[in-house]
Amino acid sequence: MTGPARKEAKMVESIVDTGKRDLLPAERQDMILSLLTRQSVVTVTELADLLNTTEITVRRDLTILANAGLLKRVRGGAMSLSGTTTRKGGAPRLSSAIPPIPAPDGISDLTVPSLSDDMSGNQPVIGAMMPEPSFFWPNVIESIRETAAELGARVVSRESSYDRIDETEILDMIAGEPALCGIILSPSGRPDVAELTWEWIEHSPVPVVVVERDQPIFGTCFVDSVRTNHHFGVRKAAVHFLQHGHTRIGAAFSDTPTSTVIENGWKHILNDSDRIECPFIEDGIQPYDTSGVDGIVDKIIGSGVTAMLVHSDYLAIAIAQVLERRGKRVPDDVSLISIDGYATPSSRPLTVLRSNSKDLGEICVRTLMQRIATPDTATKHIFVDPTLVDRGSVADIRER
Template sequence: MNDQRTMIGPTREEATMAENKNDQTGRDLLPAERQDMILSLLTRQSVVTVTELASLLNTTEITVRRDLTILANAGLLKRVRGGAMSLSGTTTRAGSLAPSFAAPVPAPDGISDIPLPAGIDDPNGAKPVIGVMLPEPSFFWPNVIESIRDTAGELGARVVSRESSYDKIDETEILDWIAKEPSLCGIILSPSGRPEIAERTWDWIAHSPVPVVVVERDQPVFGTCYVDSVRTNHHFGVRKAAVHFLQHGHTRIGAAFSDTPTSGVIENGWKHILNDSDRIDCPFILDGIQPYDTSGVDGIVDKIIDTGVTAMLVHSDYLAIAIAQVLERRGKRVPDDVSLISIDGYATPSSRPLTVLRSNSKELGEICVRTLMQRIADPEAATRHIFVDPTLVDRGSVATIA
């Protein structure tokens, strides 16, 4: 199960992502961005070297070593001579990692068998092109892009993609570049979570020369541009987490959320549950704390111990891992003393067996392509917003209490 490769550099796709990102932003990566990319890379291979990371991140080896030290001190990776390793040696009490994959989510009715519409081929015989603009490298988006490529290929189309950034970058420049493709038939994209950036992107979408499908983003509340979208149903996901906790006897549950483009949706879903029912006592909700913010993670653990919660809902995976590490240093074990459910579901199989809510990147990518094909085939159809439920993967980090 664990990747046994050593001394492996970034893949061509990862190197291209980093190169494109630096080209687009014209700046050095921020420490948080570098550290996110290091953690993301360690979800796909077990070992990285300082030299490889310096090249991928376009920075110095001294800076990389400093980042690795910060992440190691937070308990998110293991330092080794010349580089770092993922925490793949962590096992369950039974001595083995729990299964990392669950059954795929079926596509919604009416989507799975949509063929490539006739009449969109280039006059010169070129394959129709699907443009893709999704955020910078992470453990989630590359899998979505791979699924988009696979599905497009099965339908006779090809994909042209560029990565956007979570930072302040003009996404319309990327979209203008994609729009120059002569055989472009549609675009799949995820606008920035920053309102000041997203406003221009949504304006571009409103005047797009081809159909657009938006993935993992809702349109602005008072926006006038209505396009098809495909999203993880995070509101239903947190309901799954709440039910799982309750089934194991937990009613006093805390929550902590990193600052990500989807954290607001997840947090709102949790608050809806608390407002609609009195079955859960949630003494605190902490947000905006990153996993490598050691003082912030210590503060979360202080709250856990001081309030006596028996369970925690956490986003993201790495924040959950950091919390578990600090709990154990304080003499508290997971799940014996504190149960955890993490919302991400990608990093934990190679690091720590936590019960997770995981978005299905393969299904999201496939449904995006088929939704786009349906829009091309029937431009006047009603706008569709498709939600894919996340899967709850039980890896035993929720204990049953009396």
């Protein structure tokens, strides 16, 4: 097995316990799409090995994803449609530069005298636990590493997953690191898994910063957090639509750990204003669900909406593909904004709302360092606005 393949095998090992069960088709297809955001080409043999399945099953999955317009089939495997290039270490480099978001007041200039080698000479350690596979989290971890290095610390990262695995075992491993001074983590989006994780956080031996997750509604554990301000991001999308004359707008959301927050933000806009009419909101539809995507397009055409707000990227791509097959073009006939715009292929540029992984990682580290330096200060919850990247998929209809 090649070096990249070994790396991806390690990644999948954190998700799949082959001794327990086989993966569901939706899980395999999610992993294939995520893998193709980290490397441009995958082979059928490699995927069969990583996913612990047969090559026939892999070919069937690739055909489903290719028919949905989410990847390109090539002899012996598949190729990503993504317009990203690859950084050293395998994390994708975004093709469009994102302007930096300044850190909160008092954090960027923070000096932390407690970040010095302990008596045994060990360099201070920051633990990190993030989900895999994903095109988003590797960039967050890279930013955490860069910022920690500037402050004289090193990072020990462990991968969790979107599956039902015991995250407390991973955190126990991190807690065993000598010279550990703090942990940055993203608990599972599954309530049954997250409950145990939050109990662990409440009794953590070191300060914790939670990234991209809210604490349970009735939880008793309050720790610092850093999150993308999806509510404000959705407002940016609404304003962009209105500025181009769109007032009749539909919405569709995949099932992800952040989809509920995004959908709630959209519903707040609809409830608090009468400027936008939204004939339908479809949620829980995955991009490889052919009948589900066809149903969304049926509603787009039947309802006469002029624009769509869509999460995630792959669902937006799938909708655009089906619209095109039905004789409808983006943006001439239907305008579209995609939320969490990382994997949009260069062949189908879409206007996107993009979380800033670099700033999220940096602010997480600096927030942790501030907590270490001043442990008795009030808990902080920091929100980082997403960036709206205009790629021309919203047409101006004011003069039509």
